[in-house]
Amino acid sequence: MQTSLVVALTVVAGVVTLLGIASTLARRQIGLAHLAGAGVLEALLVVQAVVAAVAMAGGDTPADTPTFLGYLVGALLIPVAGVLWSRTEPTRWAGTVLAVAAAAVGVMVWRLLQLWEATGA
Amino acid sequence: MRDRSALGPAAESSDGASGGPARVLVVLYAIFTLAAGARATVQLSTRFADAPVAYLLSALAAVVYLVATIGLVRGGRAGRRTALVAITVELVGVLVVGTLSLVDPAAFPDETVWSGYGRGYVYVPLVLPVLGLLVLLRRRAGDREG
Numbered sequence: 001m002q003t004s005l006v007v008a009l010t011v012v013a014g015v016v017t018l019l020g021i022a023s024t025l026a027r028r029q030i031g032l033a034h035l036a037g038a039g040v041l042e043a044l045l046v047v048q049a050v051v052a053a054v055a056m057a058g059g060d061t062p063a064d065t066p067t068f069l070g071y072l073v074g075a076l077l078i079p080v081a082g083v084l085w086s087r088t089e090p091t092r093w094a095g096t097v098l099a100v101a102a103a104a105v106g107v108m109v110w111r112l113l114q115l116w117e118a119t120g121a
Numbered sequence: 122m123r124d125r126s127a128l129g130p131a132a133e134s135s136d137g138a139s140g141g142p143a144r145v146l147v148v149l150y151a152i153f154t155l156a157a158g159a160r161a162t163v164q165l166s167t168r169f170a171d172a173p174v175a176y177l178l179s180a181l182a183a184v185v186y187l188v189a190t191i192g193l194v195r196g197g198r199a200g201r202r203t204a205l206v207a208i209t210v211e212l213v214g215v216l217v218v219g220t221l222s223l224v225d226p227a228a229f230p231d232e233t234v235w236s237g238y239g240r241g242y243v244y245v246p247l248v249l250p251v252l253g254l255l256v257l258l259r260r261r262a263g264d265r266e267g
Contacts (some may be wrong), residue, residue, distance in 0.1 A: 018127070022128060023128045023132075024127050026128055027131065027132045028128045028129040028130065028131055028132050029129040029130050029132050030128075030129045031127050031128050031130070032127050032168045033127035034128075034129065034131075034210040035126060035203030042260075055224065064163075065158070066163045066166075066167060067159075068164050070159040070162075070163060071159075071229050074155055074156075074159065078152070081151075082148070085144070086173070089144050090132065091132050091133055091134070091144075092132035092146055093141050093142055093145050094129070094132070094144075095129075095236050096145045097144055097145055100145060100148045100149055101148060101152075104188075106176070107243065
C-alpha cells in the first residue's frame with residue numbers, strides 16, 4: 001500500500017465527484033467524461049488491490065485483516081455499482097448518484113491506508 | 122438533436138414516479154448498509170466479548186439501513202412508509218447513541234457507526250436521516266396534492 005497511490009485515487013475520485021455534481025447542476029445525465037473518470041478510478045483500485053494482494057501473499061498483513069479485505073473489495077465494487085446505477089437514471093440526479101459513489105471511494109482508500117499501516121508486523 | 126456533450130445528454134424532469142433525489146438516497150443508504158453490515162459482521166464474529174453492546178448496536182444500525190434501502194428501492198406507498206419508519210428509528214438511534222457515547226464513553230469501548238453522532242463517518246450518519254425525512258415528506262406532500 002503506497003501513499004502515492006492513495007493520493008492519486010483521491011484526486012481521481014474527487015474529479016469524478018465534481019463531474020457528477022457538475023452534470024446535476026447543468027441538468028444533464030452522465031456522459032463520456034464520467035465513464036472515463038470512473039474507468040480510471042476502477043483501474044487504480046484494481047492496481048491497489050493487486051499491490052495489496054501481492055504484499056499480503058508475501059506475509060505483510062495488516063493487524064485487522066478481515067476489515068481491510070472488506071474495505072478493499074467494497075471499494076472495488078462501488079464505482080461499478082455507481083456507474084451501472086447512474087446510467088439507468090434519466091434525471092439530472094444521475095450525476096449525484098455517481099458523485100456519492102466516487103466520494104465514498106475517496107474516503108474508503110484513506111481508511112484502507114490507515115488499516116494497512118496498523119500492521120501487525 | 123443528438124447531444125454529444127461530455128457531461129451527458131440533457132436530463133429528463135425528475136417529477137417521475139421513482140428516481141430523482143430518492144435515487145441518491147438509495148445510493149447513500151446502500152453504502153451505509155454495506156459499511157455498517159461489514160463492520161458489524163467483523164466485530165461480532167471476531168471479538169464479540171470485547172464490547173457486546175457496541176457491536177450489537179452496529180448490527181442494529183446495519184439492519185435499519187438495510188430496511189430503509191429496501192423501502193426506498195421498492196418505492197410506492199408501502200415502501201415509502203417502511204423507509205419513513207426505518208429512517209425515524211435511525212434518527213433517534215444516532216441521537217441517542219451519539220449522546221450516550223459522549224456522556225458515558227466507558228459504555229462504548231469500541232466505535233459504532235453512530236458513536237459521537239457518526240464522527241467516524243464524517244457525520245454522514247447524522248445528516249442522512251434528516252435528508253431522508255426531507256425527501257420522503259416532500260414527496261408525500263406531493264402525493265396528497267396529486
